[in-house]
Amino acid sequence: MDIELLADARVICNLCFPYRIEKVTQVVVTKGEFSCMADFRCYSLKAPAIAMFLPGQVVESLVVDDEFAGFGLVMGEEFTNSMDLPVSLQERLFIKTTQFYAVTEEVLEALLLCYKQVTSVMQQPNHPYKEEIVKHLFSAYYYGLGYYLHGFQNNAVAMSLQQETCDRFVSLVSCHFREHRDIGFYAGRLCVSNKYLSSLLKQETGMTALEWIEKYVVLYAKSCLSSTAMTIQQISDELHFSTQSIFGKYFKRVEGISPKAYRLALRGGQVERLESI
Numbered sequence: 001m002d003i004e005l006l007a008d009a010r011v012i013c014n015l016c017f018p019y020r021i022e023k024v025t026q027v028v029v030t031k032g033e034f035s036c037m038a039d040f041r042c043y044s045l046k047a048p049a050i051a052m053f054l055p056g057q058v059v060e061s062l063v064v065d066d067e068f069a070g071f072g073l074v075m076g077e078e079f080t081n082s083m084d085l086p087v088s089l090q091e092r093l094f095i096k097t098t099q100f101y102a103v104t105e106e107v108l109e110a111l112l113l114c115y116k117q118v119t120s121v122m123q124q125p126n127h128p129y130k131e132e133i134v135k136h137l138f139s140a141y142y143y144g145l146g147y148y149l150h151g152f153q154n155n156a157v158a159m160s161l162q163q164e165t166c167d168r169f170v171s172l173v174s175c176h177f178r179e180h181r182d183i184g185f186y187a188g189r190l191c192v193s194n195k196y197l198s199s200l201l202k203q204e205t206g207m208t209a210l211e212w213i214e215k216y217v218v219l220y221a222k223s224c225l226s227s228t229a230m231t232i233q234q235i236s237d238e239l240h241f242s243t244q245s246i247f248g249k250y251f252k253r254v255e256g257i258s259p260k261a262y263r264l265a266l267r268g269g270q271v272e273r274l275e276s277i
Contacts, residue, residue, distance in 0.1 A: 001079060001122075001130075001131055001134060002023075002075065002076030002077075002078045002079040003073060003074065003075050003076070003079050003134070004073065004074040004075075005071070005072075005073050005115070005118065005119055005122065006027075006071055006072035006073060006074065007071060007119075008069075008070075008071070009027045009028070009029075009068075009069075009070035009071055009072040010064065010068065010070075012025075012027065012062060012072070013062055013063070013064060015059075015062070015227070016226045016227055016266070017059065017060060017061055017062065017226065018058050018059065018060045018061075018219055018222050018223040018226060018227075019058070019059045019223055019226065019227045020056070020057075020058050020220070020223035020224060020227050020228065021053045021054060021055055021056065021057045021058070021059065022055060023055060023074050023075055023076045023077070024052070024053070024054060024055065024074070024075045024076075024077075024080055024094055025052075025053040025072065025073075025074050025075075026050065026051070026052050026053075026072055026073050026074075026075075027050070027051040027052075027053075027070055027071075027072040028048075028049075028050055028070050028071055028072060028108070028111050028112075028115075029045055029046075029047045029048065029049040029050070029051070029068070029069075029070045030047055030048060030069050030070050030071070030108065030112070031047050031067050031068060031069035031070070032046075032047055032064060032065045032066070032067035032068035032069060033045065033046050033047070033064065033065045033067070033068065034046075034047075034049065034051060034062075034063075034064050034068060034070070035062075035063050035064075036051070036059055036060075036061060036062040036063070037059070037060040037061045037062075038053065038057055038058070038059050038060070039057055039058060039170070039174055039216075040060075040170070040212070040215065040216070040219070041170075043100040045100055045101075045102065046102070047069075047070075047108075048102065048103050048104070048105060048107070048108035049100070049101065049102045049103060050099065050100075050101060050103055050111075050145075051099075051100050052093070052099040052100070054094060055077070056174075057174075058219050058220055058223045060219065071112075071115055073115070079135075080094060082135055083135055083138060083139045083142065084139075085139065085142060085143075085146075089142065089143065089146045093142055093145065093146055103148065107144075107145075107148055110141070110144055111141065111145075114137055114138070114140070114141040117137055118134050118137050118138065121133050121134055121137070122134065162200055162203075162204060163204065165190060165192070165197075165200060166200065166201055166204045166205060168190060169186055169190060169197065169201065169209065169212070170212070172186050172189055172190070173186065173212060173213055173216050174216070177213060177216045177217050177220065177239075178220075178238060178239050178240055179240050181213050181214075181217060183197060183198065183209045183210055183213070186209065186213075187209075194209070197209045198210065214250075214254045215254065217239060217250070217254075218250075218251055218254045218255050220239070221235055221239065221247075221251055221259065222255070222262065224238070225259060225262055225263045225266065226263075226266050232244055232247070232248070232259045232260060232263075235247070235259070236248075247259070248260075
């Protein structure tokens with residue numbers, strides 16, 4: 001089965017950041033506090049809470065306090081598809097933007113019970129129906145979580161038109177940054193002018209539209225350099241740069257060092273020092 005249980009969610013703190021998420025990753029916070037930066041957004045949660053990371057997202061940092069305790073799971077696409085959840089539920093759970101939210105003690109108890117049951121089944125090596133039981137347990141779990149999220153999302157505080165435009169811009173960039181690094185593409189999709197979009201983002205977020213795009217592209221590249229074995233040429237190709245040289249110059253202009261120097265410094269534990277220069 002393409003699923004991994006994390007008995008101690010602290011293991012995620014040992015990842016090399018920035019880290020590109022490859023599989024649906026869920027962390028349930030049972031004690032203490034949890035904070036992270038994902039796709040340029042900062043999140044902070046106190047137990048009981050859930051953090052859901054989705055494939056393709058980049059986690060830039062992750063910190064827990066001394067009291068932190070929790071568990072988690074990592075699920076591949078094959079496993080999530082095998083549960084045959086309705087499209088509407090999958091969208092709520094696995095397609096929309098990253099979910100970070102507090103839960104009630106009752107929801108936490110249900111999650112913990114499901115986790116314990118799945119753990120018990122998976123520890124039985126010769127169980128003939130292990131896979132089917134695990135799928136059904138998680139299906140029931142996600143139906144319950146989806147119902148909770150429906151109420152949570154419906155009660156969310158309404159955003160202003162300006163905040164909604166910024167949020168839509170960030171969502172568009174997260175989907176299209178590999179192919180589109182020009183402001184015009186995003187302004188056109190949002191039906192606003194380039195100038196208005198940049199000034200709005202600067203006012204609401206402190207960064208212009210171009211700065212958002214550049215930072216997003218380079219953060220993704222950094223995650224590939226730090227958490228994958230992809231070559232610089234492969235990263236350049238994935239980001240649709242015409243040549244590796246142009247990608248290298250783009251990366252260095254934004255980050256201050258070349259992709260090769262970044263990877264070498266990362267291996268030597270010197271990235272933090274270099275980025276502060």
